[in-house]
Amino acid sequence: MPTIKIPPVLRSSTGGEREIAVDGESVREVLEALAARHPATRNQLFGEDGELNRYVNVYLNDEDVRVLKGLETPVAADDTVVILPAMAGGALAPHARH
Structure with missing residues (x-):
């Protein structure tokens, strides 16, 4: 059964779970x-x-699914899907400025 690694920003939506095993034969099915x-x-x-969403990056075993077959990328039982929200910004926090 594929495993999804949940980023900290989504853990409040998953009851605090860091990893979740789900059924699915494609990235889409796993995320669904x-x-x-x-x-x-x-x-x-x-x-x-x-x-x-354009600010969500998904990796299958360290490979960006967008360079594979996107959401239709096949997933095997021992695969790991990692969700990484894109980071945005550019301004330093006030305490970090010199």
């Missing part, structure tokens, strides 16, 4: 299974069009 189990993650992962 996560969203079915933890509905609060759906809007964080998917846009209204059913595709990944």
